[in-house]
Amino acid sequence: MSILVFAEIQDGKVKKSSLEAVSYAKQMNAGTIHAVALGNADNSALAELAKYGANQIHHSAAFTTFDSTTYAAAIAEAANACGAKWVIISNTYTGKSVAPRVAVRLKAAIASGVVSIPEASGSNWVVRKSCFSGKGFANISLNSDVRVLALTPNSFSLTEAAGAGEIVALNPASVENKTTSVEIKRVTGKIPLTEAELVVSGGRGMKGPENWGMIEELAQVLGAATACSKPVSDMHWRTHEEHVGQTGITIKPNLYIATGISGAIQHLAGVSSSKVIVAINKDPEAPFFKIADYGIVGDAFEVLPQLIEAAKKFKSQAN
Amino acid sequence: MKILVCISNVPDTTTKVSFTDNNTKFNTAGVQYIINPYDELALTRALELTEKNGGEVTVINVGLVDTEANIRKALAIGANDAIRINANPEDGYFVAEQIAAAVKSEGYDVIFTGRESIDYNSGIVGGLLAEILNLPLINVVSKLEIEGGIVTADRDIDGGKETVKVATPCVISAQKELTEPRIPNMRGIMAARTKPLKVVEPSGSNALSNISAFEMPKPKGDCKYIDAANAGHLIDLLHNEAKVI
Ligand SMILES: Cc1cc2nc3c(=O)[nH]c(=O)nc-3n(C[C@H](O)[C@H](O)[C@H](O)COP(=O)(O)OP(=O)(O)OC[C@H]3O[C@@H](n4cnc5c(N)ncnc54)[C@H](O)[C@@H]3O)c2cc1C
Ligand SMILES: Nc1ncnc2c1ncn2[C@@H]1O[C@H](COP(=O)(O)O)[C@@H](O)[C@H]1O
Numbered sequence: 001m002s003i004l005v006f007a008e009i010q011d012g013k014v015k016k017s018s019l020e021a022v023s024y025a026k027q028m029n030a031g032t033i034h035a036v037a038l039g040n041a042d043n044s045a046l047a048e049l050a051k052y053g054a055n056q057i058h059h060s061a062a063f064t065t066f067d068s069t070t071y072a073a074a075i076a077e078a079a080n081a082c083g084a085k086w087v088i089i090s091n092t093y094t095g096k097s098v099a100p101r102v103a104v105r106l107k108a109a110i111a112s113g114v115v116s117i118p119e120a121s122g123s124n125w126v127v128r129k130s131c132f133s134g135k136g137f138a139n140i141s142l143n144s145d146v147r148v149l150a151l152t153p154n155s156f157s158l159t160e161a162a163g164a165g166e167i168v169a170l171n172p173a174s175v176e177n178k179t180t181s182v183e184i185k186r187v188t189g190k191i192p193l194t195e196a197e198l199v200v201s202g203g204r205g206m207k208g209p210e211n212w213g214m215i216e217e218l219a220q221v222l223g224a225a226t227a228c229s230k231p232v233s234d235m236h237w238r239t240h241e242e243h244v245g246q247t248g249i250t251i252k253p254n255l256y257i258a259t260g261i262s263g264a265i266q267h268l269a270g271v272s273s274s275k276v277i278v279a280i281n282k283d284p285e286a287p288f289f290k291i292a293d294y295g296i297v298g299d300a301f302e303v304l305p306q307l308i309e310a311a312k313k314f315k316s317q318a319n
Numbered sequence: 320m321k322i323l324v325c326i327s328n329v330p331d332t333t334t335k336v337s338f339t340d341n342n343t344k345f346n347t348a349g350v351q352y353i354i355n356p357y358d359e360l361a362l363t364r365a366l367e368l369t370e371k372n373g374g375e376v377t378v379i380n381v382g383l384v385d386t387e388a389n390i391r392k393a394l395a396i397g398a399n400d401a402i403r404i405n406a407n408p409e410d411g412y413f414v415a416e417q418i419a420a421a422v423k424s425e426g427y428d429v430i431f432t433g434r435e436s437i438d439y440n441s442g443i444v445g446g447l448l449a450e451i452l453n454l455p456l457i458n459v460v461s462k463l464e465i466e467g468g469i470v471t472a473d474r475d476i477d478g479g480k481e482t483v484k485v486a487t488p489c490v491i492s493a494q495k496e497l498t499e500p501r502i503p504n505m506r507g508i509m510a511a512r513t514k515p516l517k518v519v520e521p522s523g524s525n526a527l528s529n530i531s532a533f534e535m536p537k538p539k540g541d542c543k544y545i546d547a548a549n550a551g552h553l554i555d556l557l558h559n560e561a562k563v564i
Contacts, residue, residue: 010477066481068446068456091442093476097458100411100446109527110411112441126531131439135336137534138439144527150443178455179485182471186479194477198564222564240461240496241479246332246437247356247495255563266332272536276561278553279542289542294556298547310551314558 001031004084006075006102007049007057008094009039014048016195017090017153024156025088026053026163027117033163036078036170038063038071043167050165052158056082058170065181066094072101074172079106084146086118091150092194099150109142112150118142133246133269153194154252193242196225199253199274201244203229203267205260205281205300209237214304215259221311227251227271229261245270260300263288280304320374320465322365323427325418325448326358326393327408328386329438338533345438345533354389357433359396359500361493365431366397366501368465375399377427381408381417387516394511395503401516409526415447416524423452428487429470434459434494442492449490457483461496 003025007018014037025033035054037046040061049057058078063071075098079087087102089095091112103110115137116128124141127149131138193199200219202212212226219226226242233243244251246269256274261267263279263286271277272291279288284297296303330336331351339346354362365376378393379402380386390401404417422430430452435442449456461480462473468487473480475494503511545553557564 015477068449068458072450093459093474096442097446097456100415100443101450101456103412103443104415104447104450107527110443110447111528112443121531128534129440131533132330132334132336133437133440134536135334136338136536138530139532139534140528141531142528178489179457179483182482182484184476184479184481186476190478192478241475250440255557255561269332276557276563277539278557291539292542293540293561294553295542295544296547296550296553297544298550303547303550306550307553310554311564313551314554314564 002082002084003028003031003033003086003088004075004079004082005033005035005054006087006089006095006098007035007037008090008092009037009041012041013045014041015090015092017092019048019052019158020153020156021088021090021151022049022052022054023159024117024151025086026159026161028086030086032056034058034078034082034084036075038074040064046167047165050163051160053161053163054165055163057165057167059167060170060172065177067177067179068097068101070175070177071098072105073175074170075102076105077172078170079146087146087148089148089150090153092153095150099148103148106146106148107144108146108148109144110148110150111140111142114149114151115155118149130273134250134272135269152252154197187241191225193225193227193244193249193251196251197253198222198224198255199227199251200224200257200259201227201229201261202232202259203261204231206232211301212238214308218304218308218311221308221315224255229267258288259304261288262286263291320369320372321425321427322369322374322376323422323430324358324362324365324376324378324398325430325432325444326362326378326380326389327355327433327436328352328380328382328389329355329436332356332437338535342533343531352389354393355433355436357435357493357495360495360497361431361433362393362396362398363501364463364493364498365429367498372465377402379404379418379421381406381414383407390516391511392503394514394516395507396501397507400514403516403518404521405518406521410528411441411443411447412528413524413526415444415451417521419448419451420522420524421519429465430454430488430490432490432492434492445490445492452490455485455489456492457485457489458492459494460491461494463491463497
């Protein structure tokens with residue numbers, strides 16, 4: 001029996017979410033762990049996969065731009081070659097595009113947004129996924145011989161457990177790439193929200209874009225990403241990439257600090273699975289306090305400078 | 320240009336979620352159903368494109384008769400006609416196979432889905448459909464133009480966006496910002512009553528998964544308050560108590 005993990009490469013490195021997927025595969029304890037890595041990466045970058053348990057790493061550098069068809073074909077081919085009963089993919093934007101295609105190729109049942117290790121139930125396997133934008137969980141019973149799981153990023157911790165880590169060349173059958181990449185615009189030097197473990201977020205209570213310096217400074221001191229509520233991105237105070245919630249990004253960081261955000265149900269839908277939630281709001285009745293672990297009732301413009309100062313002090317002592 | 324828009328029927332965004340029958344069924348009592356918001360954006364963009372370049376927009380739904388209210392709403396917003404595949408949408412695989420079987424020979428230039436349904440948040444039907452029909456997929460698209468059979472689209476990637484080009488036919492999944500939703504007007508609502516809504520029976524195909532149970536998220540413990548005058552104390556608590564920094 002074996003498990004195949006899709007290892008996503010970005011800028012020559014294996015993404016953290018893919019390392020989580022390898023750790024997850026290790027925890028499943030269901031056979032040899034193979035990883036398939038598509039794109040340019042040197043052996044030391046690929047060896048990261050071994051650190052968390054990959055026994056064999058199938059690598060092809062031939063993939064320079066992303067196309068869901070060519071990626072899915074290569075992943076499915078690797079899955080067939082190593083007889084994988086499970087294909088584990090992190091549900092990043094790339095993962096979302098390839099996982100269903102891989103499932104069709106392998107006639108596999110697919111569950112996406114997975115937050116648990118599969119459990120056997122008779123001849124089926126059951127995994128838990130989040131649904132209703134974090135307002136519930138569903139146990140999905142998978143009734144097929146091969147199964148594809150798309151994991152929610154940041155749901156599983158990295159656990160070192162060395163695997164053999166043998167790197168083997170993959171030469172997948174060539175499949176026509178029908179999409180052309182024109183331009184990639186990525187905010188550089190910032191932690192991508194979907195991967196961030198700590199997030200500092202601001203809402204309409206911040207009054208205007210000129211006040212975001214405080215949010216950014218606190219985030220910078222803590223090593224956090226920044227986020228915002230929908231009206232804030234609608235008014236162009238912040239870019240839409242930062243908007244979290246039902247119609248924005250869903251995140252699951254270890255810490256979410258909400259400043260001047262009321263806590264409307266559609267906002268909570270994107271952040272309620274955060275491990276620890278802090279609400280800062282001048283209105284003691286703000287709904288955010290109902291789901292927060294820590295609350296500060298007060299004016300953000302007085303609270304944030306104190307937090308920045310305390311965080312700086314904490315960081316300087318920690319170093 | 321022929322455009323197909325897949326629409327799913329979902330509980331309204333303010334729904335209080337609860338489960339019945341020993342946590343095996345979603346409690347639909349008092350729930351208002353809407354067109355999945357991403358599908359509504361896809362529909363509106365499809366209408367804008369056909370208004371500019373000529374063509375027709377068909378909406379399709381896999382669902383039982385109770386979804387017809389929202390199919391009529393899609394017609395009122397402006398779709399030319401509609402197809403309902405008369406089956407309970409068992410799982411994403413089943414839905415994609417039904418849609419694929421119904422539209423395979425129809426020659427749609429663009430097939431739209433939403434990036435995900437806001438109920439089960441799977442985001443898989445577009446990809447499944449693209450693979451079954453052997454079409455390219457551009458997923459999570461926030462901007463889209465079509466000219467001379469070439470689609471130029473912005474798709475979300477981790478930490479940014481990528482602009483890509485692809486020739487039609489293709490599958491596109493809609494993300495917010497694609498356009499602004501339209502509210503149906505009286506004329507649209509009147510016209511929708513007589514627009515064709517074809518009901519077809521499902522073709523043989525099996526779901527590969529099912530929901531065996533639901534669970535509510537664990538209730539949060541009480542909120543611990545920190546005095547605003549001593550806000551810096553929060554940093555200690557986050558380090559020593561919550562252990563997240
Ligand atoms: C279909 C639909 C989808 C939606 N999707 C989303 C989504 O994805 N994400 C999202 O965020 N919203 C979404 N919304 C909008 C949502 O309903 C709320 O309107 C929105 O979240 C409110 O944003 P806010 O909390 O920043 O602003 P407000 O509701 O205006 O709240 C501002 C808060 O700041 C506090 N405040 C004011 N001044 C200060 C100060 N000096 N110090 C401290 N606190 C202060 C106030 O007490 C208040 O609680 C959606 C709505 C709909 C209908
Ligand atoms: N029952 C359905 N009928 C028609 N289209 C659907 C159905 N379910 C899902 N879709 C489409 O697939 C998209 C993604 O859904 P999902 O994979 O269920 O999150 C939706 O936004 C719809 O466009």
